[in-house]
Amino acid sequence: MTSPRVTIKDVAARAGVSKGAVSLAFNHKPGLSEATRDRIFRAARDLGWAPDPAARTLAGSRVDVVGLAVCRPARLLGLEPFYMEFVSGVESVLTEHSCSLLLRLVRTVEEEAGLLESWWRARRIGGAILVDFRADDPRVEPVRRLRIPAVAVGHPSLTGSLTSVWTDDASAVGEAVRYLAALGHRRIARVGGAAALGHTAIRTAAFDEAARTLGLAGARQVATDFSGDAGARATRSLLTAPPGDRPTAVVYDNDIMAVAGLAVAAEMGLRVPADVSLLAWDDSQLCRLTRPTLSAMSHDVHGFGAEVARTLFGVIGGEGGGSRPVATPVLVPRGSTAPPG
Numbered sequence: 001m002t003s004p005r006v007t008i009k010d011v012a013a014r015a016g017v018s019k020g021a022v023s024l025a026f027n028h029k030p031g032l033s034e035a036t037r038d039r040i041f042r043a044a045r046d047l048g049w050a051p052d053p054a055a056r057t058l059a060g061s062r063v064d065v066v067g068l069a070v071c072r073p074a075r076l077l078g079l080e081p082f083y084m085e086f087v088s089g090v091e092s093v094l095t096e097h098s099c100s101l102l103l104r105l106v107r108t109v110e111e112e113a114g115l116l117e118s119w120w121r122a123r124r125i126g127g128a129i130l131v132d133f134r135a136d137d138p139r140v141e142p143v144r145r146l147r148i149p150a151v152a153v154g155h156p157s158l159t160g161s162l163t164s165v166w167t168d169d170a171s172a173v174g175e176a177v178r179y180l181a182a183l184g185h186r187r188i189a190r191v192g193g194a195a196a197l198g199h200t201a202i203r204t205a206a207f208d209e210a211a212r213t214l215g216l217a218g219a220r221q222v223a224t225d226f227s228g229d230a231g232a233r234a235t236r237s238l239l240t241a242p243p244g245d246r247p248t249a250v251v252y253d254n255d256i257m258a259v260a261g262l263a264v265a266a267e268m269g270l271r272v273p274a275d276v277s278l279l280a281w282d283d284s285q286l287c288r289l290t291r292p293t294l295s296a297m298s299h300d301v302h303g304f305g306a307e308v309a310r311t312l313f314g315v316i317g318g319e320g321g322g323s324r325p326v327a328t329p330v331l332v333p334r335g336s337t338a339p340p341g
Contacts, residue, residue, distance in 0.1 A: 002030060004048045004050060005216050006101060006122060007049075008022050008023070008045045008049070010047055010049065011040065011043050011044045011047055011158045011263045011296050013046075013063060014043035014046065014047060014081065015035060015037070015040045015042075015043035021036065021040065022044075023038045025040040025121065026040075026044075026121070026123050026289075027042065027132065028222070032291075035059065038112045041060040041118075041122060044121055045117075045121060046088075049146075049337075050101070050146050050147075050278065053180060053242070054276070058060070061244075062144060063085060063097065063099055063126030063127060063189055063305050063313075063316055064098075064099055064100060064102050064126065065101070065102050065124060065125050065126060065142065066100065066102065066125060066127050066128065066129060066309070066312065067101075067102045067104075067116065067119050067124070067125035067127070067128040067129070068099070068101060068102070068103050068104075068105045068128070068129045068131070068169035069103075069105070069106050069112040069115055069116065069130075070083065070104075070105055070106070070131060070132070071105075071106050071107065071109055071111075071132055072105065072132075072226075074105050074258060074263055074296055076225070076227050077105065077315055079227075079228070079265075080094045080226065080254070080256065080281065080302055081254075081255055081256070081284035081285070081286060081301075082255075082282050082284070083252060085284065085301035085305065086302075086304060086305040087101070087103070087305060088302055088303065088305065089303060089305025089306040089307075090129065090305040090306065090307075090309045091304040091305075091318055092302070092305075092309075093281050093309035093310055093313070094304050094309060096263050099126075099324060101246070102119070102124065102125060102128075109132075109134060109137060109138055110138050112139060113138050113139045113142050116128055116130075116139065116142065116148060116167055117142050117146060120146050120148045121146075124224070125148075126316060127148070127149035127150060127151075127312050127313075127316045128143070128148055128149070128150040128151075128312075129150070129153065129161070129308055129309070129312060130143070130150055130151070130152045130154075130159075131153045131154070131200075131224075132154075132155065132197055132198075132199075133152060133153075133154035133155075133158040133159055133197070133198045134158070134197060134198055135158065135194055135198060135201070137158060137159070137160075137198075137208055140152075140159065140160040140162060141265065143162060144160070144161065144162070144221070147168075147250075149312065149315045150162060150163070150184050150312070150315070150316060151163050151164065151271075151308050151311045151312040151317040152164040152165075153165060153166065153308055154166055154198055154199065155169075155198065155199070155202060156169060156311050157196035157198075157244065157263065157336040158199075159197075159323075161331050163315050163323050164309050165220055165304075165311050165324060165325075165326060166324060166325055166326070167299065167304070167327075167328060168325055168328040168331075169199050169202050169203050169206065169324055170202055170203070170205070171206075171207035171328050172297050172328055172329040173190075173203045173207050173250065173251075174206055174209070174210045175208060175297070175330075175331055176255065176279055176297055176331065177210035177211060177214065177216070177219075177251070178210065178214065179331055179333075179337075180251070180277065180279065180337070181214045181216060182229060183249075183277070183337065183339045183340070184339045184340050185247075185248045185249040185277065185339075185340055186216055186217075186218055186248070187216075187218030187219070187245070187246065187247045187248050187249070188211070188218070188219050188240050188247060188248075188250075188251065189219070189220050189221065189222070189249070189250045189251070189324060190203075190204075190220075190221045190222070190250070190251045190252075190253070191218075191221075191222050191224060191231055191234045191235060191238075191250060191251070191252045191253065191261065192204060192205050192207075192221055192222065192223050192224065192253045193223070193224060193226045193253040193254065194218060194224070194225050194226065195222065195223040195224070200253065200273060204221060207221060207251075208221075208322075215271055217246070218247070221240075222234040222237065222238065222248070224253075224257065226253065226254055226256065226257065227256065227257075228256045228257060228259065229260070229261040230252065230256025230257070231252060231254075231256060231258070231260040231261055232257075232260040232261065232263065232264050234257070234261075235250065235264040235265070236260035236268075237278065237310035238250060239268055239270060240268075246276075248274065248275075248276055248277065248335070248340040249276065249277040249278070249279065249340070250276065250277070250278050250279070250341075251279045251281075252278070252279065252280050252281055253286055254280070254281050254282055255280045255281065255282050255283070255284045255286045255294070255296070256286070256289070257280075258278055258279070258280030258281070258282075258286075258291055258294055258296075259286050259294070260308075261278055262278055262290055262294065262336070265278070271294070272292060272327075272336050273337050273338035274338070274341045275333070275341055277295075277336060277338060277340070278294060278295070278336045279294075279295050279296065279297070279298045279300075279336070280294045280295070280296040280297070280336075281329070282296065282297070282299050282301060282329075283295065283296035283297065283298035283300075283329075283332055284301075286332070290332075290336075292333075292334065292335030292336050293334040293335045293336065294334055294335075294336045295331070295332060295333045295334045295335070295337040296331075296332050296334070297329040297330070297331060297332075297337045298329060298330055298332040299327075299329040300326075300327065302324050303326070303327075307326055308325050311324075314330065
């Protein structure tokens, strides 16, 4: 036997207020004390009730705000070219819809799951963009349960039934390794991102597979946190290995770490690319400002963000949006890669 559906009347009764008061609270209208508003939100949360999205549409409400929470340290996010480009792409589409972005930094994905729920119940957002998926990600269930219009930035193997937009990182990693092997490199290393992230795991598995296929017994990987400091430490540990074990080529999971790796090579008196080749990821402006310029797996990050935002408006409009990949990052050789000396 199915449980009776919770209604606004049930929330009002639980909070000891009228249905009109509940409507005022969820529409952020004046006329209620903060204590009453909090009591209404708490009652709704306890009962698992949220305003129906269809009812909002019929009532003529429009999407004014899209939510995006990022689980990264504030200092690192300010330095990361990927997120600056991604957010600018999202904003380019939101502007067309006279819509704003509500950006929040969180410490854990569990905190983000609670934040998304409170945003949605308080009607602060009309949709959400979710990034940096993990295996068994705790955000999937509440987004589905509350029917929050959302787009997940991640491979479908990580995002469940949520509409998702992603890049084929596995194919891109394979291309990077094959390119370096074709140049003659047999000892190739990868300085990867945070091990807990799903796309890091996908790249790690793809790197191992490409190394096995090509018979690269000297291939190895190091996990970091995407920061320049961590990238520098990882590079230093790789390049201080004995000459017979030292990699002749290194692939990085972002541009900041590749730039840091270039500085470490210079610090150790190694020439790039004569002594060691370096290959970055994402191909921001940083890659063209270094000497030598950095070869990179180039990715239109601004266009990626714009496509994610367009897909979200499709979901909000009831069109479904549809999960799909965007263009795979492509190799752009520059001055930092060459055959091993």
